Amino acid sequence: MKSFVYVIKDPLGIHARPAGMLAKAAKPYADTPITVTKGDKTVKASQLMKLMSLGVKTGDEVTVAAEGPAEDEAIAAMEAFFKENL
Amino acid sequence: MKDKFFGVLQRVGRSFMLPIAILPVAGLLLGLGSSFTNETTLSTYGLLDLMGPGTVPYFIFSVLSRCGGVIFDNLPLLFAIGVAIGMARQEKEVAALAAAVSFLVMHSGISAMIGLTGGTEALLEGSTASVLGITSLQMGAFGGIIVGLGVAALHNRFYKIQLPQALSFFGGTRFVPIISTLVFAVVGIAMFFIWQPIQTGINALGGLVYSSGYLGTFLFGMIKRLLIPFGLHHVFYLPFWQTAVGGTMEVAGTMVSGAQNIFFAQLADPTVTHFSTAGTWCFTGEFVLYIFGFPGAALAMYHCASPARKKRVGGLLLSAALTSILTGITEPLEFSFLFVAPLLFAISAVFAGLAYMLCHILNITVGLTFSGGFIDLALFGILQGNEKTGWLLLLPLGAAFFAAYYFVFRFLILKFDFKTPGREEGDQETKLYTKADYNARKAESEASAGRSAAIARGLGGAANIKDVDCCATRLRITVQDSAAVDQAVLKSTGAAGVIQKGAGVQVVYGPQVNIIKAELEEYLRSGAAAAAPAPAQAEETAEATKPEHGKLLRTLVIGSPMHGEAAPVTASPDAAFAEKMMGDGATIVPCEGLVTAPCDATISFVFDTNHAIGLELEEGIEVLIHVGINTVELKGQGFKALVQEGDQVKKGDPLLEFDLDYIRENASSTSSPVLFTTMEDNQQLRLLKAGHVKPGEDLLALDIYEA
DSSP: EEEEEOOOOOOSSHHHHHHHHHHHHHTTTTTTEEEETTTTTTEEOOHHHHHHTTTTOTTTTEEEEEOSSHHHHHHHHHHHHHHHHO | OOOHHHHHHHHHHHTTHHHHHHHHHHHHHHHHHTTOOOOHHHTTTTHHHSSTTTTTHHHHHHHHHHHHHHHHHTTHHHHHHHHHHHHHOOOOHHHHHHHHHHHHHHEEEEHHHHHHHTGGGGGGGSEEEETEEEEOOOOHHOOOOOOHHHHHHHHHHHHHHOOGGGGGGGGGGGGHHHHHHHHHHHHHHHHHHHHHHHHHHHHHHHHHHHHHHHHHHHHHHHHHHHHHHGTTTHHHHHHHHHSSGEEEEETEEEESSSHHHHHHHHHTTTTOOOOGGGGGTTTTTIIIIIIIIIIHHHOOOHHOOGGGGGHHHHHHHHHHHHHHHOOOOHHHHHHHHTTTOOHHHHHHHHHHHHHHHHHHHOOOOOOOSSSSSSSHIIIIITOOHHHHHGGGGGHHHHHHHHHHHHHHHHHHHHHHTOOOOOOSSSSSHHHHHHHHHHHHHHHHHHTTTHHHHHHHHHOOOOGGGEEEEOOSSSSEEEOOOOGGGOOOHHHHHOOSSEEEEEEEEEOOTTTTTHHHHHHOOOOHSSSHHHOOOOGHHHHHHHTTTTOOOOOEEEEEEEESSSSSSEEEEOOOHHHHHHTSSEEEEEEEESSSSSEEOSSEEEEEEEESSSSEEEEEETTTEEEEOOOOOOOGGTTTTTTTESSSSSOEOOTTTTEEOOOOOHHHHHSBOOOOEEEOOOOOOOOEEEEOOOEOOOTSSSSEEEEOOOO
16 A cells, blocks of 8 residues: 655645546546545545545645555556645 | 527518418318308209208318318417417417417407497498407407517516515516516507507508509519528518408408408308409419429429439439429429529529419419418319319419420520539539438438437537527527538538528428427437537547447436526536536526525535535435536635535425625636536436526436446
């Protein structure tokens, strides 16, 4: 398993648009589940609604993790995505 | 401005087609019924004992005659309702009810005024009539058209009106019959004063046209033909058919106005020995043109076609000529030369004027209900007998016109090298017809979705189509953006011609246009249109929407969570939504600030700025309702959530209130996506309703297939 911790910088947090983009970015790694954790809640990154239901706001700390055959590639893609968009 | 005017006239013209479509049947009943109850006819053929008064056939034909006659007697009411239906943009059934109410109200208003000012004796003779038992002014079809247009205008203005809370029961569509009643009570009073001088004027004008005699008949025939390319002929000829402009005559003791009315009054009157030209001057020439003249033109075009293409072009011209001969629908034939050789069309118009005039001069009196094809000739010429109509004279006259059309067309086509069908340079045009033929055949054998998709694409995509209607031969469409229309694509769908004036587009298909229209509407309603909105992507998407699916397991339907205007989500002003990045569904521009549950569900989350709500319908199927675009930036202001995460809701439960005005002013759009965010490969979405939707009205259907 690979993971990283990220502090959200986007002033609006993870709302509909970034959630949609994140879910899309996670889609290619179907056999490598990617999760996003905030506090005690963990959701799959590919599930748009679950992502939104986390209610991630600016300044929140989230943990992104990937486990599976493509975990190195997946976590690198996620890190790049978070840095660029959130 | 000119384009807008054309658009309105186009709608008026096509709205006449619904009531006019009844006339052939009404004419059939009246024609058969009156022919076989006419004692003169019966005694001529020695049928009095068999079918005379007192016999069963006489009884049956009398009933037929009366049942057909009542339709002609009440045409103004049918026009009022038909025009209202044709002109109303949405909720047409309400406009129809309002038109019927308004028609009764207006004539009752006039009736009351007549009673108050000294009764019918104080008015001009022939200026009053019994309208559905109401003693009123004789307004004929005009009365109905005024009501139809007025009600449609009121309807389009008010059918979405919102009244204060206490009166809200009377809001929306219910307000339309109410306001129409009030307005037309006033119109009735006004008409009492306005209509009388107009009656005098119309009678004088009718007298003028009628008294210019044969010249008037010539002008009528020519002008009517020249108006056909613009689709405006219905507006022009109707007053002559239906009102005093076309002449007035006393038949069987009552005054009758309008040529068609005169003819049918005479048809129903057993004492008539020869029909008057007053009832037929603007009809009989059509038989000469449609049964004889135009086929002559078709033959000329066939003979002028290049030998290699004769076979191909022959099929086209033969079917067009047969359509003209049998049903009197001429556009397929006329449009085959109108655009490539306007001079031929101009000459045809002069011939048309001559045909009407010669029939008038020769006292040939065959009336018609719909158009001058063989069906009408049989009913109102041949069946009525040569004594009453002189129809046999049509044969030599027709032969002369056939020859005139044939030789003049042939000479001019060769002399000026007009590119009539089969004479085009290169292969392009022939290809077009081949493709059209191919498409037409394919459409008959297979599902027609391909043609509808092509038509929608030619019109700039489903989102560009404002409304769709048709008349006898053409599809009439109003589009949002006229620049997006691609005439070449439209022609490849089997059209004989395409006419475009601003936002009004007419595509000429011929008599099967009814089916094409129904298919197109079906297509636009279905999700297929929503999936193929952009012309450029259409082909690609068409393939994408046809994946290999297993058996359809079940369908989930959700209602609209808002009151407003719905469109496919691809119409969202936000690219991320329009590209279906968040899911597939609809977007609604709300007219009320309330979100209700579209189905029974569990609230899976309420975003903390309250601008978006997630619903879980069942395990793994979720719907997102996102109010407005970029509304996350409002930080919750203007929104009030009425539920919280984990709540169970029933369809119709209020979920969220929002301040529509505030959002309009502070967000980039109020357009609100409603999406299935959990679409799997074995699921497909259909948009069930585009345009005005009420809360709870079926909006989206999710088809779930065997994986």
